[in-house]
Structures are given as C-alpha cells and as structure tokens.
Amino acid sequence: MSGEASSMSAPRGWIQRSAGMWLGTLPLMIFVALLLYLSIASANFLTLSTLDLILRQAIPTVIVCLGLSVVVMAGGDDVVSGGIDLSVPATAVLAAAIIADQISLHETALAIALLLAMAGALAVGIVNAFLVVWVGMTPLLATLATSVAVVGIVKVITASRRINVDHAAIVWLRDGVFAGVSVGVLITFVLFIFYFWTVHRTRWGMNLQAVGGSRDAAEVSGISPKRYISQSFLVAAFAGGLAAMFILARGSGFTPGTEENLLLEMVLATFLGAAFSPRRVVTLWGAVLGAVLVSALSLGFKSIGVNVFWTGCIKGALILVVVASASLSGRVRS
Amino acid sequence: MSVRIARNVAVLAATMAVSMAVMSSSWAADLSLSGKKIGVAVVGTQHFWDREAFNGALDRVKELGGEVVPVDGGRDNQVHADNHDILLNNKVDAVISILGDGAVEPKFEALRAAGIPVFTVDHLSPHGINNTTSDNYYMGTTIGRYMADAIGGKGKVAIFNAFEGALRICGIRAGLWKYVMQDYPGIEIMQPELAEEFANAPEDARKKTLDLLNQNPKGTIDAIHVGCWDQPAIGIVQALEEAGRTEIKVTALDGGPETLEIMAEENSPFVANVAQQPRKIGSTAATNVARHFAGETLLPQTFVDVKPVNGPEEAKAVYKELGYGELD
Numbered sequence: 001m002s003g004e005a006s007s008m009s010a011p012r013g014w015i016q017r018s019a020g021m022w023l024g025t026l027p028l029m030i031f032v033a034l035l036l037y038l039s040i041a042s043a044n045f046l047t048l049s050t051l052d053l054i055l056r057q058a059i060p061t062v063i064v065c066l067g068l069s070v071v072v073m074a075g076g077d078d079v080v081s082g083g084i085d086l087s088v089p090a091t092a093v094l095a096a097a098i099i100a101d102q103i104s105l106h107e108t109a110l111a112i113a114l115l116l117a118m119a120g121a122l123a124v125g126i127v128n129a130f131l132v133v134w135v136g137m138t139p140l141l142a143t144l145a146t147s148v149a150v151v152g153i154v155k156v157i158t159a160s161r162r163i164n165v166d167h168a169a170i171v172w173l174r175d176g177v178f179a180g181v182s183v184g185v186l187i188t189f190v191l192f193i194f195y196f197w198t199v200h201r202t203r204w205g206m207n208l209q210a211v212g213g214s215r216d217a218a219e220v221s222g223i224s225p226k227r228y229i230s231q232s233f234l235v236a237a238f239a240g241g242l243a244a245m246f247i248l249a250r251g252s253g254f255t256p257g258t259e260e261n262l263l264l265e266m267v268l269a270t271f272l273g274a275a276f277s278p279r280r281v282v283t284l285w286g287a288v289l290g291a292v293l294v295s296a297l298s299l300g301f302k303s304i305g306v307n308v309f310w311t312g313c314i315k316g317a318l319i320l321v322v323v324a325s326a327s328l329s330g331r332v333r334s
Numbered sequence: 335m336s337v338r339i340a341r342n343v344a345v346l347a348a349t350m351a352v353s354m355a356v357m358s359s360s361w362a363a364d365l366s367l368s369g370k371k372i373g374v375a376v377v378g379t380q381h382f383w384d385r386e387a388f389n390g391a392l393d394r395v396k397e398l399g400g401e402v403v404p405v406d407g408g409r410d411n412q413v414h415a416d417n418h419d420i421l422l423n424n425k426v427d428a429v430i431s432i433l434g435d436g437a438v439e440p441k442f443e444a445l446r447a448a449g450i451p452v453f454t455v456d457h458l459s460p461h462g463i464n465n466t467t468s469d470n471y472y473m474g475t476t477i478g479r480y481m482a483d484a485i486g487g488k489g490k491v492a493i494f495n496a497f498e499g500a501l502r503i504c505g506i507r508a509g510l511w512k513y514v515m516q517d518y519p520g521i522e523i524m525q526p527e528l529a530e531e532f533a534n535a536p537e538d539a540r541k542k543t544l545d546l547l548n549q550n551p552k553g554t555i556d557a558i559h560v561g562c563w564d565q566p567a568i569g570i571v572q573a574l575e576e577a578g579r580t581e582i583k584v585t586a587l588d589g590g591p592e593t594l595e596i597m598a599e600e601n602s603p604f605v606a607n608v609a610q611q612p613r614k615i616g617s618t619a620a621t622n623v624a625r626h627f628a629g630e631t632l633l634p635q636t637f638v639d640v641k642p643v644n645g646p647e648e649a650k651a652v653y654k655e656l657g658y659g660e661l662d
Contacts, residue, residue: 044424053423057416160529162411162500164436174440251412251437256496257533261410302420308379308388308406 026325027275030318031293038300045303055185058295059246061265062188064088065287066195067239068270072282073199073212074232075139077274083212084139085233087147089262090154091124091240096247097154100163100254110169118241124150125237129230151259164253173249184246191242196284198235208232269294272319275326365624367400372623373421374402376432378409380533381565382590383612384433387455390616391430398624409533411435422448428623432616433457435500451626455619458502464632466619468640470503473587473608474510476642480606481511481559481585488520489556492546494539494566496529501562507587508561524555530566540569547577555579560586564593567604571596574603589643591658597649598661609641609652 039046067088075083095117102113124146131142176183199205211218211228218225247258272294273286297318301311372395376388388404395402403426407414414434418441421429429445431438432455442452442461454462481491493511497504515521528546531538543558558574560566564586574580580603586593589609597604615638622632641652650661 042424050423053419057419155529159526160496160531162435162497247412251415252440253436255411255435255437257410257531258412260533261408261413299420302405302417303403303424305401305403308376308404311406312408 023325023328024278027322030322030325034318035296035300038304042300042303045300050299052182052185054292054296054299056182057299058291059184059188060092060243060250060262061269061291061295062288063191063239063243063246064092064262064266065270065273065291066192066284067236068266069273069282069284069287070195070199070208070235070239071139071232072270074208074229076212076215077282080140081138083229083232085128085143085236086140086263086267087124087128087143087150088236088240088243089259089266090147090150091121091237092243092247092262093259094124094150094154095121095241095244096254096258097157097163099244100165100248101157103167104163104165104253110167114245117244118238121237121241121244122234124240125234128233128237132233133226133230147259147263155256158254158256160256162253162255165248166252170245170249170252173245174252184249188246192284192288195239199284265291265294268319272322275322280326364628365398365621367395367398367620367624367627370400370427370627371424372400372402372620373405373424373426373429374432375405375407375414375417375421375429375434377407377411377414377434378533379406380409382592383563383588383610386590386612387432387616390613391432391455391620392616394617394620395430395623398620407434411437411532414438415441418442418445421445422450426450428453428626430455430619430623431457431462451623453619453623453626455615456503458635463626464622464634464636466615466622466636466638467503468610468615469637470506471510473640474507475514477507477559477585477587477606477608478511478514480642480644481557481583482514482518482521484583484585484605485521485556487518490522490524490554491557491559492524492555493527493559493561494530494542494570495527495561496531497562504562511559511561530560535565536569536572538569539566540573543570543573544577547573547579552579555582557583557585559584562587564588564590564607567593568596571602571604589641589652591653594643594649594653594658595661597643598646598653600646602646605645607643607649609643609656611638611640611656614638
C-alpha cells in the first residue's frame with residue numbers, strides 16, 4: 001500500500017515541483033522580458049550611462065531597503081506580526097533635515113552636523129526598539145506611529161520649507177565619479193557589502209537570522225530574541241542616517257515631502273525582492289535587486305514616453321503580477 | 335515740403351508695417367519642431383494648474399510636429415529633478431521644465447553643459463533660455479490691494495507662505511503682497527506665518543486653519559491669504575465653514591476652475607483671486623522652443639496675461655472667459 005502510494009505521488013510531486021519552479025522564475029522572466037522590450041523601444045536604454053543613472057536614482061531606496069531587510073530578517077517576514085520598520089524613510093528625512101538645517105542655516109561643521117543627524121536617527125531606532133520589544137506593540141503599528149511623529153519633528157525643524165545645500169561633500173556625492181562610476185553608487189555598493197557581511201558572515205548576523213527563523217528555537221539555544229530584535233531597529237535607523245546624505249545629494253538640499261515616495265519604494269522593493277529569492281523570503285540582495293529593478297522600470301517607462309497618466313497604473317499592475325506569481329509558485333510547491 | 339515729408343513718412347510706415355507683417359507671418363509659418371525630441375518635465379499632475387500647463391506644452395509640441403518625452407515628478411520635487419537626468423540620458427533636443435524647486439538647478443546646468451537648451455515655466459533660472467510665466471508682479475500687488483479693500487484696510491491677517499524663500503515666483507508674489515501691506519498700517523500680518531504642504535495641500539491647510547481658529551477666537555482674525563497659489567484655499571474655506579467663521583475673508587492666487595467655483599458661491603468667504611492661464615503658459619513655452627530653433631533671440635521672460643477676480647460676479651465672468659463653462 002505505502003509503496004503504491006509513493007509511486008503514485010512521485011510523478012505528481014515532480015509535476016508540482018517543476019510547475020512551481022517554472023512559476024518561481026516567472027517574476028524574474030517578466031522583468032527580463034520587460035527590460036528587453038524597453039531596450040528595443042528606447043534606443044539608448046541598454047547603455048552604460050543608463051545603467052549608471054538607474055543605479056544612481058536607486059541609491060536612497062537601496063540604503064533604506066538594507067535597513068528594512070535587517071528588521072524583517074530579525075523579526076520574521078509575517079507582515080503583520082513579524083518584523084517591519086516603516087519609519088526608516090522618515091528617519092532618513094529627519095537626518096537629512098538636521099544636516100541641511102545645521103550646515104546651511106547654522107553654519108555647523110559637516111562632521112558635527114553628521115553626528116547630530118546620526119544621533120537623531122538612532123534615537124528613532126531606540127524608540128522603535130522600546131515600543132516593539134518592551135511595550136510589545138506590533139512593529140507595523142509602532143513604526144508607523146514613530147514615522148508620523150518623526151515627520152512632525154522634521155516639519156518643526158524645517159518649518160516645511162526647502163533648505164538648499166551646496167556643501168562640497170554633498171556636491172561630491174551627487175556629481176563625483178571614480179574610475180568611471182558615480183561615487184554614490186560605489187559607496188552604496190560598499191555599504192551593501194558591509195551589511196551583507198554583517199548579516200551573513202558574523203556570529204551576530206547568524207544569531208539575528210536564527211531569531212528571525214524561530215524565536216523559540218533561538219531562545220532554547222541561548223540567543224536572546226529581544227536583544228537581536230531591538231538591535232535590528234538600531235541597524236535600520238543607522239541605514240536611515242546613512243541614506244540622509246544621499247537624499248541631500250539627490251535633491252541638492254532638503255525638500256519637504258520626500259519620505260512618502262521613499263516609503264512606497266522601500267516597501268515595494270524589499271517585498272518585490274522576496275519574490276526573487278528561491279525561498280520567497282526577504283533578503284538583502286533581493287531587496288537591492290528589487291530597488292534597482294523598480295528604478296529601471298521607472299526610468300524605462302519615462303524614456304519611451306509612456307503617457308504619464310498611465311505609468312503608475314502599469315507599474316502597479318506589473319508588480320502585482322510579479323508578487324502574485326511568486327506566492328502562487330510557493331503554494332504550488334508546498 | 336512738409337507734404338513730401340509726411341508722404342515719405344507714410345510710405346516708410348506702410349513699408350515697415352507690411353514688412354513686419356510679412357516677417358511675423360513667415361515666423362509663424364516657419365515655426366516647427368519637426369524632427370525634434372522635446373522633453374517636458376512637470377513636477378506633478380494632481381493640480382489643475384500643473385496639469386494644464388503640462389498638457390498645453392505637450393499639445394503645442396505635437397502641433398508643431400515635435401516628438402514629446404513627457405515625465406511627471408508625482409508632486410515630489412526630488413523625483414522631478416531626477417527626471418531631468420532621464421531626459422539628458424535620452425538626448426532630447428530641448429527641455430521644457432514646469433515648476434520645481436532648487437533641486438532642478440544642477441540638472442539644468444548639466445543639460446546646458448550637454449548643449450540641450452532648457453525652457454522653464456514658472457521657474458526663473460540662470461541656466462534657462464527663457465521662462466514663461468504669469469505677470470507675478472501684477473498678481474502680487476493686485477491681490478494685496480483686493481485683500482486690503484475686502485477687510486476695509488485694517489485688521490489681522492494670517493498668511494500661508496511656505497514657498498516665499500524656496501521659489502522665486504512665490505518670492506515675487508508674497509513679497510509684493512507684503513510691499514502693498516506696508517501702505518496699510520492698520521493691517522497686521524500674524525506671526526508666525528503658516529507653512530502649507532506641497533502635496534495634499536487642501537487637507538493640510540484645512541487642519542492648519544482649524545488649529546488657527548482654535549487659537550484665535552472670533553473677531554481676532556480678519557483674513558487668511560495664501561501667498562503663492564490657491565490649492566490650500568480650498569481647505570481653508572472648508573475649515574471656515576466647518577467652524578462657522580465665514581466672516582473671515584480668504585484671498586489667494588491662480589484661479590483654476592475649482593477655486594473660481596468656490597468664489598462664485600453665495601456669501602463665499604473666498605473673495606479675491608488672480609486667475610492665470612496655465613494652458614496658454616505651457617503652449618507659449620513650447621512655441622518659444624520653436625522660436626529658439628528658428629534662430630530668434632528670446633527675452634529672458636515671456637509674460638502671459640492674468641485675470642484679476644474680485645468677488646463672485648467676476649469669478650463667474652472669468653470662469654466663462656477662460657473656457658471653463660458657465661456658472662449660475
């Protein structure tokens with residue numbers, strides 16, 4: 001009996017697996033097909049200068065995605081009860097506001113402005129950690145609340161006004177080129193390597209992932225989930241602080257209202273990235289790939305002159321297809 | 335003798351008139367953007383003004399035979415600035431850039447360095463060839479006079495003024511409004527000034543007005559002015575109606591159909607405005623691109639007429655005149 005059953009299920013399992021695998025590569029195939037289409041439709045889409053532009057425009061999103069990914073990896077990827085930090089973009093904008101306000105309006109030295117900004121960013125991380133780990137709020141609600149509060153603080157600091165920044169270091173981040181590549185892109189790549197190494201090659205990173213995999217199992221093996229989850233919020237806030245410099249470089253100063261678009265792109269890129277990973281989990285490289293692909297899509301649509309009233313719709317539909325095919329393939333395989 | 339001089343002058347004048355007519359008609363005939371790729375960047379398309387200026391530019395470029403590369407910043411000034419990099423990368427022949435704050439300046443500089451002329455709309459830039467805009471000087475002083483008249487030349491006025499320091503057009507409009515206020519010693523501008531948000535302006539202004547009304551009981555505010563545009567005025571009027579404080583007068587600038595409709599309502603607190611012609615502004619900018627390519631030297635700024643609107647009757651008349659329809 002049992003022999004029969006196993007021989008019956010073997011082909012079905014095989015079909016299921018291969019269907020799952022096929023569906024699993026669908027998200028990536030859709031993107032590849034789209035990029036191919038864009039490169040045919042727009043003559044200079046497939047050029048190094050376009051690639052450089054795509055990467056440059058993705059920088060702030062990539063950096064905040066690194067922060068969010070670490071929180072998701074530590075808290076588990078259930079969107080409601082797992083780890084999530086919606087306050088990273090607001091934190092980044094807070095740090096950007098502090099830097100802009102200090103160096104442009106108070107003539108503070110850049111180094112001191114940076115320290116103040118990072119202190120501000122980390123303070124947000126500490127509040128998040130406190131709310132989630134000690135008060136026991138769900139991360140989604142807690143970080144949404146801190147995000148709103150932080151945007152409020154930004155408005156107080158800047159009075160909702162634009163602050164121009166023309167500091168040489170910021171201009172260098174915007175325009176600098178090293179060995180043919182934008183310095184912003186190079187620095188972001190180094191940051192990615194640093195985050196990747198910390199999460200995948202250090203004991204701390206292994207423990208963090210263990211906590212995200214199963215809190216109970218981690219606790220049994222002597223790892224304190226509270227410690228790692230709270231630290232993940234600090235790491236995310238740190239990413240927010242780092243992103244601030246690039247936000248200022250991108251806008252040649254502080255412009256109110258940047259956090260909304262950044263929040264949308266961060267969440268989109270991070271969870272889109274999960275669709276590319278074989279196990280459908282949030283990963284650092286997936287999030288970065290997601291951010292770069294979202295940037296490539298935006299740029300591609302704009303390059304081929306798509307009616308602006310349709311771009312949002314097309315982008316949204318594509319992302320839905322990608323995420324839906326990812327969860328379908330996951331269901332088929334299980 | 336004098337008859338001969340008079341005749342010569344007449345002949346000369348007639349010749350000049352004819353040759354000018356011929357020249358201008360030949361300009362009109364020669365204007366073309368055929369074979370040219372024109373990037374049109376707009377900061378957002380949610381608001382009537384932005385959308386109209388954008389569509390005006392798009393339609394005119396197409397009418398002149400050009401190809402359009404449209405990009406929309408989604409009401410985010412950083413995205414708007416980034417879009418100029420995309421146009422540069424696309425090697426367009428010229429860029430029409432509508433609105434935007436200081437974030438676009440380095441992008442204009444890069445475009446100019448690449449030999450791509452930039453034509454701005456409502457954004458005066460040292461890197462642009464020409465800026466097409468309304469007569470902001472006239473707008474600022476006129477709305478100042480109208481507002482002062484509406485409150486009898488004295489009282490306390492709150493101003494929404496987030497962009498005076500960030501956008502030159504707003505600096506002109508709000509600055510000249512304040513210049514007019516200097517001649518009304520009985521009018522006090524309340525401090526601190528209010529700062530409206532760029533995105534979601536009506537809802538943001540509604541909340542801020544409700545706060546303002548809470549802090550300042552009846553009889554302590556006479557008017558609320560919006561320094562540079564009128565999207566916040568939609569929310570301000572709503573807040574005044576909610577709080578039953580419609581004795582407070584509202585003034586603002588832009589005069590799109592939705593705000594003219596509010597002005598035309600009976601006993602509307604929204605008493606004065608200066609209406610612009612955004613579609614005409616956008617299309618004029620596109621025409622200017624063609625004039626530039628035809629070898630014409632453009633002045634730094636092209637001004638498009640505005641329509642002052644004082645009271646509900648004028649609101650109805652301007653609404654009709656600008657082709658938005660009929661209001662009863």
